[in-house]
Amino acid sequence: MNRLSVFLHSSIHKPMPLFFRNTIAKAPHGDKKIYLTFDDGPHVQNTPALLKLLDKFDVKATFFLTGKNVISNPGLAEEICQCGHIVGNHGWQHLNLRFKQCAAIADELKRGHDCVAELSGFRYIFRPPYGAWNPRIMKLCQELGYTVVLWSFSAADYNYHYWQKNNLAAILNQYVKPGEIVLLHDGAPQASNMIFALEMAIEYWLEAGKTFGLIPEILKK
Numbered sequence: 107m108n109r110l111s112v113f114l115h116s117s118i119h120k121p122m123p124l125f126f127r128n129t130i131a132k133a134p135h136g137d138k139k140i141y142l143t144f145d146d147g148p149h150v151q152n153t154p155a156l157l158k159l160l161d162k163f164d165v166k167a168t169f170f171l172t173g174k175n176v177i178s179n180p181g182l183a184e185e186i187c188q189c190g191h192i193v194g195n196h197g198w199q200h201l202n203l204r205f206k207q208c209a210a211i212a213d214e215l216k217r218g219h220d221c222v223a224e225l226s227g228f229r230y231i232f233r234p235p236y237g238a239w240n241p242r243i244m245k246l247c248q249e250l251g252y253t254v255v256l257w258s259f260s261a262a263d264y265n266y267h268y269w270q271k272n273n274l275a276a277i278l279n280q281y282v283k284p285g286e287i288v289l290l291h292d293g294a295p296q297a298s299n300m301i302f303a304l305e306m307a308i309e310y311w312l313e314a315g316k317t318f319g320l321i322p323e324i325l326k327k
Contacts, residue, residue, distance in 0.1 A: 132258035139319035146293025170196035173221035187227030194231035204238035257289035274303035
């Protein structure tokens with residue numbers, strides 16, 4: 107990963123909190139924890155393997171669930187919560203909402219909400235699919251009481267051609283710093299490779315004395 111790629115992955119959302127108060131993209135300055143977040147699940151194969159890995163190291167994370175996948179795997183969605191993780195809304199069917207009108211945005215967000223709101227680990231946090239946003243999305247989230255959660259680092263684990271040529275574990279080890287909100291995907295078809303790399307990365311982070319946190323901890327700060 108070259109310096110330009112690191113800059114784009116790490117800083118694309120940094121201006122957001124300057125304009126929208128109900129948005130976070132990174133932990134406050136001085137925060138020492140790493141915040142692992144996983145998108146697009148639950149996935150019938152990948153999510154159980156990921157939960158097993160996180161349990162092995164007693165690491166808690168935040169999952170942004172897609173409504174259609176919750177409907178398909180309701181027991182798995184609740185299992186995420188029972189393992190001590192937090193879940194948020196990732197929309198109904200993972201649409202890019204940036205160019206949608208207000209009615210379509212509201213439908214996508216509210217249908218996703220209806221699927222996750224009854225889960226025991228649910229919090230009023232929303233991650234727009236693809237990180238795509240516009241003022242209409244932000245305004246609606248504010249009206250519905252949602253905090254929009256973006257990220258400060260993505261390892262592009264969803265991009266098979268990219269990480270096939272790169273060592274994903276080494277990327278995580280080298281570039282993830284304390285206070286980062288890390289974007290990963292358990293709902294991606296090739297997520298088994300991400301899980302394999304994440305295990306090595308967690309071992310490295312723990313040996314280095316790193317600790318992990320949940321997104322609501324940032325909101326309290």
